[in-house]
Amino acid sequence: MVKQAASAASVSKALAAFASASNSANLGWFFKTGPGEYAEGDRFLGVKVPQTRQVAREFRDLALSELQKLIKSKWHEERLCALVILVTRFEKSKDATAREELFEIWLSWLETGRINNWDLVDVSAPRMGVQLLGTKSGMTLLRRLAKSPSLWQRRASVILTFAPLRAGSVAESLELCDRLIDDQHDLMHKAVGWVLREVGNRDLGALHAFLEEHAATTPRTALRYAIEKRPEAERRRWMNYKDQLASRA
Numbered sequence: 382m383v384k385q386a387a388s389a390a391s392v393s394k395a396l397a398a399f400a401s402a403s404n405s406a407n408l409g410w411f412f413k414t415g416p417g418e419y420a421e422g423d424r425f426l427g428v429k430v431p432q433t434r435q436v437a438r439e440f441r442d443l444a445l446s447e448l449q450k451l452i453k454s455k456w457h458e459e460r461l462c463a464l465v466i467l468v469t470r471f472e473k474s475k476d477a478t479a480r481e482e483l484f485e486i487w488l489s490w491l492e493t494g495r496i497n498n499w500d501l502v503d504v505s506a507p508r509m510g511v512q513l514l515g516t517k518s519g520m521t522l523l524r525r526l527a528k529s530p531s532l533w534q535r536r537a538s539v540i541l542t543f544a545p546l547r548a549g550s551v552a553e554s555l556e557l558c559d560r561l562i563d564d565q566h567d568l569m570h571k572a573v574g575w576v577l578r579e580v581g582n583r584d585l586g587a588l589h590a591f592l593e594e595h596a597a598t599t600p601r602t603a604l605r606y607a608i609e610k611r612p613e614a615e616r617r618r619w620m621n622y623k624d625q626l627a628s629r630a
Contacts, residue, residue, distance in 0.1 A: 389450035395436045401427035428458040437465035484512040506537045510544030574606025597626035
């Protein structure tokens with residue numbers, strides 16, 4: 382008997398086996414899917430992330446054509462599973478052409494709204510950003526995404542800079558944080574603060590210089606994230622510094 386090739390439908394069936402109505406309701410609340418919220422209309426099966434990763438491992442060899450079907454699912458966990466498979470394949474590939482193809486697929490998913498929540502961005506962008514290292518077009522892409530009306534593209538633009546950060550360069554992260562420091566969305570405040578915190582872990586002087594220039598206008602959430610790993614006295618000093626600067630404005 383010939384074994385049938387795995388399909389997007391196979392993945393859907395495997396994930397459905399873990400579905401939970403109570404988890405679905407909790408995830409819908411956690412990821413803000415209500416009217417007027419940032420993920421309005423998104424739907425959850427109620428599958429836990431470790432279970433989704435388990436299914437992704439089982440179907441790690443899923444054909445790209447089937448991944449393209451899976452990413453179009455109405456179910457959040459199915460899109461997450463598609464991303465986990467794609468990112469894993471990207472990281473394991475030693476072929477430059479294949480990696481470029483996988484990156485372009487990921488970017489198309491981002492730009493067509495398939496990657497449409499912060500967890501989907503965060504599980505993929507830090508790893509896919511490796512493709513931009515050492516390329517002339519990398520910063521051009523990041524700047525374009527940073528200007529996007531899409532919250533998820535803007536978030537991806539700064540989260541992608543984790544790749545150069547890990548390679549030892551803080552310049553890309555600082556530029557994107559500078560471009561996005563005035564973003565109005567709380568999820569961007571958290572993303573910028575998170576990246577700044579990692580800048581400080583690698584180059585504390587660069588973080589201090591950035592905050593000295595921007596502290597007065599940095600959203601409090603971003604500032605708290607940026608300094609959360611610093612000693613308590615330093616955290617208080619920066620928060621007080623922000624308040625003092627703001628009072629003079």
